[in-house]
Amino acid sequence: MNQVRQASDENALKGTTYTIGELAREFDVTTRSIRFWEDQGLLSPIRIGSKRLYRRRDRARLKLILRGKRLGFTLSEIRETFVLYDQAHGESRQLRYYLGVLEEKRRQLMRQRQDLEDALDELSQSYEHCRQLLREQEERETSTNESVSNG
Amino acid sequence: MNQVRQASDENALKGTTYTIGELAREFDVTTRSIRFWEDQGLLSPIRIGSKRLYRRRDRARLKLILRGKRLGFTLSEIRETFVLYDQAHGESRQLRYYLGVLEEKRRQLMRQRQDLEDALDELSQSYEHCRQLLREQEERETSTNESVSNG
DNA sequence: GTTATCGTTGACGTAAACGTAACATATAAA
DNA sequence: TTTATATGTTACGTTTACGTCAACGATAAC
Numbered sequence: 001m002n003q004v005r006q007a008s009d010e011n012a013l014k015g016t017t018y019t020i021g022e023l024a025r026e027f028d029v030t031t032r033s034i035r036f037w038e039d040q041g042l043l044s045p046i047r048i049g050s051k052r053l054y055r056r057r058d059r060a061r062l063k064l065i066l067r068g069k070r071l072g073f074t075l076s077e078i079r080e081t082f083v084l085y086d087q088a089h090g091e092s093r094q095l096r097y098y099l100g101v102l103e104e105k106r107r108q109l110m111r112q113r114q115d116l117e118d119a120l121d122e123l124s125q126s127y128e129h130c131r132q133l134l135r136e137q138e139e140r141e142t143s144t145n146e147s148v149s150n151g
Numbered sequence: 152m153n154q155v156r157q158a159s160d161e162n163a164l165k166g167t168t169y170t171i172g173e174l175a176r177e178f179d180v181t182t183r184s185i186r187f188w189e190d191q192g193l194l195s196p197i198r199i200g201s202k203r204l205y206r207r208r209d210r211a212r213l214k215l216i217l218r219g220k221r222l223g224f225t226l227s228e229i230r231e232t233f234v235l236y237d238q239a240h241g242e243s244r245q246l247r248y249y250l251g252v253l254e255e256k257r258r259q260l261m262r263q264r265q266d267l268e269d270a271l272d273e274l275s276q277s278y279e280h281c282r283q284l285l286r287e288q289e290e291r292e293t294s295t296n297e298s299v300s301n302g
Numbered sequence: 303g304t305t306a307t308c309g310t311t312g313a314c315g316t317a318a319a320c321g322t323a324a325c326a327t328a329t330a331a332a
Numbered sequence: 333t334t335t336a337t338a339t340g341t342t343a344c345g346t347t348t349a350c351g352t353c354a355a356c357g358a359t360a361a362c
Contacts, residue, residue: 021339030320031338032320032322035340036319050327051328067269067270070223070263071266072223074318085277091288092288092292095281095285095288098281099281102281105274106274109271110271111221112267113267115222116222116260116264119218119219119222120264123253123256127257130246130249130250134246137246141243172308172309181351182309183350183351183352186310191349201357202309202310203309220349225348225349226348227348
């Protein structure tokens with residue numbers, strides 16, 4: 001009877017839920033990582049019996065986690081944004097505080113963007129320089145071949 | 152006599168050299184970190200006696216290290232770029248390989264830029280939403296005050 | 303001359319972010 | 333029914349990137 005109940009619960013949620021394995025495959029992370037992020041308060045899937053079930057909201061958060069990590073944020077920084085976002089529907093003092101945090105995050109991201117543009121600039125300079133060297137190399141090789149075939 | 156020799160060496164390099172402490176203050180990092188990055192092959196200052204002396208090239212690398220870190224690269228990834236850059240004046244095979252690596256780095260940075268733009272977009276949406284809520288709050292408070300002063 | 307400052311090496315400690323191993327349970331497939 | 337596969341918990345291991353002493357040498361300031 002318990003098992004029947006569980007099955008119907010699962011069916012009632014079907015279509016917008018994922019197992020831990022599905023998410024792990026989709027985003028190419030280990031299930032261990034997903035559970036770890038839950039431990040750290042970044043995810044809160046519902047439970048069907050002992051199993052975790054992830055809904056759209058959890059999936060969205062997973063995306064945010066991965067993006068945050070790619071941008072070099074720590075897990076606790078990422079969690080902080082979640083917590084703030086959840087709390088930001090309260091009184092004006094909370095809202096003001098949240099606005100301040102958002103501005104700080106923005107400054108951080110803007111700085112990162114500048115770093116990124118600088119890095120991309122330097123990269124394309126290196127690229128051009130490298131191609132130039134390569135052209136010179138190939139010219140030399142060509143002329144060597146000619147002198148060989150002419151000799 | 153040894154000491155006199157050292158002093159003149161230092162003078163001969165003056166104007167474009169830095170001590171470890173100077174760099175640490177300028178970039179707001181610890182001397183421990185700077186020595187650690189040297190251990191990891193990211194820096195190679197010259198020695199005057201037992202002391203390290205950093206030249207313009209070292210300072211430039213320090214900047215690159217810090218930028219790389221802000222962008223979320225590991226120390227070995229950063230070192231890799233240094234090594235490649237130093238080797239990239241060789242034969243055409245090396246050059247081709249280097250070009251490939253550069254393209255890979257570029258893809259990585261482009262992805263990061265996309266992440267960054269996405270994050271900035273969401274951030275400003277949050278920001279606007281938050282300000283909207285705040286305006287509503289304040290309107291309510293104002294009307295409350297009016298009804299008080301009118302009562 | 304000693305006190306303070308700056309620098310050196312070396313060893314050990316630590317927080318973050320997982321990986322790995324061990325073992326249990328549950329469900330699907332053969 | 334056995335086997336394979338997915339999932340769960342717990343505990344310990346590992347890597348990265350430093351921090352934190354400790355113990356010492358050289359140099360400048362008083």
